Amino acid sequence: MHGQGRYGSWWGMIIAFGQGVWGSLLVTFLMAIVNACLRSALGALETMPGVLAKCLASEEGDHVVQEFMNIVKSRFEDWQAASCCSDAWVKQKAEESPWEHPVAQEIASQGMSDNWGARTAHMCYEIAENCFQLGQTKMIEDSFQRLRDAESRHNASRVLSLIKTWVTPIQRRVLNSVHKYDEMSYKECPISRAAQLPTKVPSTYFQVRANKPVVNLHGISSKGNATWKTCTALSGAKDFAHMALFAHCRSTGVWELAESCWLSCLLPAGTLCRRKCTQQWFMSLGDVEHAAVLLWGVEIGTYDGDDFFRPRGFDSRIPASYYWDVVLNTGADFGWEVLPVSWCGPAYFAAHRKRAMMSALADAGEPGKQPARHGPPFKGVMARKVGEPVGPLQAAAKEAFYNINFETLKKLAKVLRIATPDGVGTIFKVLVALITEYLPTITEVELLKILDKRRLQQHVDAEFYYCDAIQAAFSESDLKEVSKT
Incomplete structure (x- = not known):
């Protein structure tokens, strides 16, 4: 089946995709999708206190838990170093860190008392009780959503009474209709018990001491009024980006350059990059809030004298598929280099293989013989090296x-x-x-x-x-x- 259009056929569209800017645009778009997916997962994979759930895994061996505890210890020490830093910008970011959470502080205190050894019964209890109860779940957010609806739609004054605040999540059946928890209504009570219930609830039954909340709902939900940290996928990714920045500054001692981390935006999604001091190339997934850049490992193959790269697939032998790094104002090219590449699809290799083999056979005196089929190093779309490494500023200028x-x-x-x-x-x-x-x-x-x-x-x-x-x-x-x- 052939589709007609600008290129006349699907084959023409594939050729157009495999060459030039459109292939690069598609890869950039796919890298951005991976970046967004990782952001959503980082709340459970990397940020406090959710990351501590790994300590509760009974199927993991003690050595795995110990390795994990060493990682948590290193992150805590990075945050401590940032908290003690004299740079005002770094101290502000440290104050916004999840390590400021009381639960994280309690876990850190327990870890330090045990010299960050293997998990203890007390630590597991603290994690289970403080990190994973109903108050730490989406139920609270859903309840607030119902309260905001009641405040704006069914109340001219936009202020809910205390009794209305109490009964709205119950009447909206948040637990039952949204989260599938069984709820018992008063109609389901046994008759013998219902007969013993008081006919009138005391007027002070639902009242708090001051007869009003410290902050009304409008003051809580209005933009810019929050005085606490809300854990979302985006804020969680930003927090860990700052933790990666703290780790880099602590290992290199360049705290005074931390504020220049916004230069990480010079490595956009789809860029093949590496630090000058290393030999390993990475595919950039883009920066996170101009604080750090997400990197993905690549595989390298050779075809007809050219180097080709593609994002590495999942491998259980590799601890992580993604990495964090930062770009700081450390001098010329900021210590990074970018490899110029051209994105190639299957059509490129089909045309290149036939052209190269026909040329070789013509030189050998056998122009009529069909060329042998030699496949590309990888399947799908990959990046072909088209020049020598350049600095990130020169690459961005192009x-x-x-x-x-x-x-x-x-x-x-x-x-x-x-x-x-x-x-x-x-x-x-x-x-x-x-x-x-x-x-x-x-x-x-x-x-x-x-x-x-x-x-x-x-x-x-x-x-x-x-x-x-x-x-x-x-x-x-x-x-x-x-x-x-």
Whole structure:
């Protein structure tokens, strides 16, 4: 079955997918999906106090639990070092850490008293009782949702009375209808017991001491009024990103550079990168709240003299498939390098294999013989090395800093001491200044093509398109010139 369209057939679409920008866009999109999935899972995998559940696993051997306790100990010591740091920004992030949670403090106290040895009965009791009771689950959030609905929809004053606050989650049957817990209503009570029930409940039965809550529901639910930490998938990922930052700063002693962790945005999803001091390449899944970058291991294969990379699949022999790292303002290229790659699909290898083999057979004097089939190193889409490693700023300049917003671009230009001709004004001026700084030999046409790449990757960027300078730059003559190349 063939589908007709711009390329005439599905085969043409596959060729288009396997080459150029569209393949890169799809891979970037898939990396972003993996990033989002990991964010959702990190609340249970990595953050306090949920991560402590592993201590309760009876099927795990003592050595596994001990290794885990060593990891928890290291994270706690990273947080302690951040709490004692003289840098105000680091201290603020430490105060927002899950280690400030009273339950986490209790577990840490127990761990230190036992020198972080194997799990103890008391520690398991604390974890089970404090981390996994009903108050730590979604039931509380669902109850608040019902209260907010009652406050806004069924009450003109938008203030619930105490008795209404008490009975609303019960009347809405949160436990029964949402979480499938059995509830007994008064109609289900035995007749003999119902006859003994009082006919009138005392007026003070549901009243608290002050006859009103300390903070009413509106004060709790209004944006910006919360004085406590809410554990969500996004906040959990951000917390662990900061923990990765603390670990890096503690091991390297560069606490004064911690605030520059926002430079992690220079490794967007789909980037093949590594630290200069290592030989292992990683696939970036993108940064988390500009605090740290999520990395995924890659496999390397060779085909016809070229190096190919693809994200590593699951392997039970590897402790983790993902890693955390940070980019700090440590000097030239920030200690990182990026490998230029081109994303290739099956169509690329089919065409390349036939062309190469036919050429080889023609040189051998057998032009009519069909080439032998030699498969690519991996299945599916993979990245082909197309150049030598470059710094993250140069790599980002080639992509027009497509994943970085205007405010961060201005911040980057200020840190790098790159001035625009008329001062920092429009996004166009900042982009041109940054791109020409790290690609000094670029021509005007090449510059326009890079800027157009930002438009393509961001689809519709109003901030970029409705700028007068951009409209002037993309004149009709320039567009015609670009279309010729």
